[in-house]
Amino acid sequence: MTQENLSVTFFVYFWPMKKLLIFVTFLLSAQLYAQDTVLLQRIKEANMEVATFQSNITRHLVTSSDITDRNGELHFMAPDKLCTEFDNGTYLIINDNRIKLDIGYFHGTFKIRKKGLMRSFANLFLYAFQGRCQDLAEENNYFIETQTDENFHIVTLTTKKKSFLGLGYKTAVFHFGLDDLLIKELILTDYRDTHDTYRLLAPVINGEMDESKFSL
DSSP states (O other), X not given: OOHHHHHHHHHHHHHHHHHHHHHHHXXXXXXXXXXXXXXXXXXXXXXXXXXXXXXXXXXXXXXXXXXXXXXXXXXXXXXXXXXXXXXXXOEEEEETTEEEEEETTEEEEEEOOSSSHHHHHHHHHHHXXXXXXXXXXXXXXXXXXXXXXXXXXXXXEEEOSXXXXXXXXXXXXXXXXXXXXXXXXXXXXXXTOOEEEEEEEEEEESOOOOGGGGOO
């Protein structure tokens, strides 16, 4: 067989196969992306049905020098009121455009502006209870990935931004229930590699709410 014939044979048998493989890979990627989009939309729709959310909450904090466990209570009222209180006196209260907290590096009452650190911090928690993972990713320029294991639907958000004075979270992982699609756990990792895990226990959905919990 001549060199010319070899070239023709390679083109006929192998080049179409290469195109086919590229096409199949594209279809599989598109299918996976569509599945992710469907899951994220299902999570958002399920959480839109939640007017109030109350639960016990645990906090497991792992730093480079210490491990701390706390217990407390959480109260959420859609769309933008949230209160967590822990047994050591630390707390986080979000009410519309204001936030009051004594937790981690933050102490005091602040106005939540349209953009900035406090807006990102508040929405990280609020959007978890609203199921707005895709919105959180778009607003903060996060990479977003989804997967499902035997316990949870898992949404992982990874920031593309550089740290401002070492503040903020570089990774947020949300665990949603397999059946009800409601938030079960939040795992936050900051730029100092501190791991902060919040676990929600015995939730009561759409029960009566004491709105004084959100007073600032």
